[in-house]
Amino acid sequence: MKTEILALLVSGAAGALLCALLLPLLKRMGARQYILGYVEEHKDKSGTPTMGGLSFVFAAALCALPFGLYADRHTAVAVTFGVACTAVGFLDDFLKFRFHRNLGLRAWQKIVFQVVLAVIAGIYCFVNELTVLRIPFAGVSVDIGAWMIPLTVFAYLATVNCVNLTDGLDGLAGSVSFWYFALFAALLFFTGTGQALARLSLLLCGALAGYLLFNTYRASVFMGDTGSLGLGGFAASVAALSGNLLYILIFGIMFVCSGISVIAQVIYYKRTKKRLFLMAPLHHHFQKKGYSESKIVYAYSLVTVAAGLVCLAFV
Numbered sequence: 296m297k298t299e300i301l302a303l304l305v306s307g308a309a310g311a312l313l314c315a316l317l318l319p320l321l322k323r324m325g326a327r328q329y330i331l332g333y334v335e336e337h338k339d340k341s342g343t344p345t346m347g348g349l350s351f352v353f354a355a356a357l358c359a360l361p362f363g364l365y366a367d368r369h370t371a372v373a374v375t376f377g378v379a380c381t382a383v384g385f386l387d388d389f390l391k392f393r394f395h396r397n398l399g400l401r402a403w404q405k406i407v408f409q410v411v412l413a414v415i416a417g418i419y420c421f422v423n424e425l426t427v428l429r430i431p432f433a434g435v436s437v438d439i440g441a442w443m444i445p446l447t448v449f450a451y452l453a454t455v456n457c458v459n460l461t462d463g464l465d466g467l468a469g470s471v472s473f474w475y476f477a478l479f480a481a482l483l484f485f486t487g488t489g490q491a492l493a494r495l496s497l498l499l500c501g502a503l504a505g506y507l508l509f510n511t512y513r514a515s516v517f518m519g520d521t522g523s524l525g526l527g528g529f530a531a532s533v534a535a536l537s538g539n540l541l542y543i544l545i546f547g548i549m550f551v552c553s554g555i556s557v558i559a560q561v562i563y564y565k566r567t568k569k570r571l572f573l574m575a576p577l578h579h580h581f582q583k584k585g586y587s588e589s590k591i592v593y594a595y596s597l598v599t600v601a602a603g604l605v606c607l608a609f610v
Contacts, residue, residue: 298362298494299480299494299497302358302362302494302497302498302501303497303498303500303501303504304501305358305361305501306354306355306358306497306498306499306500306501306502306505307501307502307504307505308501308505309354309357309358309501309502309505310350310351310354310355310501310502310503310504310505310506311505311506311508311509312505313349313350313351313353313354313505314347314350314351314505314506314508314509314516315509317346317347317349317350317516318344318347318509318515318516321344321345321346321347321516322344324392325392326344326345326346326388326389326392327341327342327343327344327345327392340513340514343514343515343516343517344515344516344517345388345391345392345516345517345518345519345521346385346388346389346517346518346519346521346522347506347509347510347516347517347518347519347521347522348381348384348506348518348519348520348521348522348523348525348526349381349385349521349522350502350505350506351469351499351502351503351505351506351518351522352377352378352381352502352521352522352525354498354501354502354505354506355374355377355495355498355499355501355502355529356374356377356378358498358501358502359374359495359498362494362498364491364494364495364498366491367491367492369423369425369489369491369492369536369537370491370492370494370495370536372419372532372536373492373495373529373532373533373536374495374529374532376412376416376528376529376531376532377525377526377528377529377532378525378528379412379528380409380412380455380524380525380527380528380529381521381522381524381525381528383400383405383408383409383412383520383524384519384520384521384522384523384524384525385520385521386399386400387399387400387405387519387520387521387524388519388520388521399520405524406452409451409452409455409456410448410452412451412528413447413448413450413451413452413531414444414448416447416448416451416531416532416535417443417444417445417446417447417448417451418444420443420444420447420535420536421440421441421443421444425443425535425536425538426438426439426440426441426442426443427439427538428443428446428538428540428541429486429538429539429541429542430541431541431542431544431545431606431609432606432609433609434609434610436538446540447531447535447540450531450534450535450540450543451527451528451531451535453543453554454527454530454531454534454543454547454550455524455527455528455531456527456554457527457547457550457551457553457554458472458523458524458526458527458530458547458550459520459523459524459527460550460553460554460557460576461523461549461550461553461576461578461595462517462518462522462523463576463578463579464512464578464582464588464591464592465510465511465512465513465514465588465592466507466510466511466512466514466588466589466592467578467588467591467592467595468518468522468523468526469503469506469507469510469518469522470507470511470592470595470596471547471549471550471595471596471599472499472503472526472530473500473503473504473507473596474546474596474599474600474603475530475546475547475550475599475603476496476497476499476500476503476529476530476533477496477497477500478546478599478600478603478604478606478607479492479493479496479533479534479537479539479542479546480493480494480496480497480500481603481607482539482542482546482606482607482610483496483537483539485607485610486610488537488538489536489537489538492533492536492537495529495533496533499526499529506518506522511589511592512587512588512589512592530543530547530550531543542606545602545603545606546599546602546603546606547599548598548599548602549595549598549599552577553576553577553578554576556572556575556576556577556580557575557576559571559572559575560572560575561575578591578595581594
């Protein structure tokens with residue numbers, strides 16, 4: 296337990312320090328967020344430095360070294376996939392501020408990158424016999440064999456993009472991700488499996504806690520796609536490489552809600568020419584309803600923790 300506490304403290308300090316050092320650099324580079332015109336509530340946030348996600352990704356990746364996490368192959372692979380997704384997000388953010396526009400990589404370009412990474416992850420799981428899937432609430436495991444490849448691909452694509460969609464309010468994606476990784480760390484410790492992945496989850500918790508000092512309302516820096524795609528990559532990797540892909544649906548329940556709200560909005564509008572929500576993703580609907588960003592972030596975190604604790608009670 297001393298090691299786990301130390302991991303949290305070290306990564307937290309590293310996340311805060313790296314963010315503090317990164318912030319003036321991002322300002323000098325002109326790496327600023329361009330706000331979409333139809334998000335009226337956020338128009339005063341235009342120009343806020345972005346790509347702050349580099350701080351917690353590098354904090355977690357660097358802190359994994361002194362704690363010996365790279366000695367575990369699966370954990371090293373999880374970090375690799377997380378950093379690879381971060382790189383895709385970085386390229387997207389870089390193109391945005393380089394050409395002073397809200398569009399970086401085109402949607403199909405990001406999907407191609409994500410599909411390639413997801414397929415590699417799926418094949419890795421299959422080749423290394425990581426095909427046993429734990430079923431939440433049931434207390435049983437099922438070996439799904441080669442079906443792990445398409446399931447992993449779907450899980451990666453869904454998780455990365457749903458986390459990205461959740462990144463829309465100050466501190467929202469960071470806070471929900473903090474609890475997501477905390478719940479996964481608890482799950483892996485309780486089940487006695489994937490201890491190195493559990494510690495990686497704790498390092499991500501600490502790094503996010505340090506970053507959130509600068510990102511909670513009002514944010515002085517945004518994580519950008521650099522951070523949100525990176526978080527999605529780490530979230531999917533920890534779940535896939537520990538045999539807990541289905542737990543994403545529970546621990547990441549608010550990520551799922553973000554994705555479903557967008558899909559439902561598009562389908563409903565195409566059929567009826569009316570909007571199901573005032574605005575999608577779901578957090579913007581609540582914002583249009585008059586709820587403050589802080590209350591929405593708190594509610595998302597509360598639901599995440601509640602769903603996770605109920606699930607852990609059946610472990």
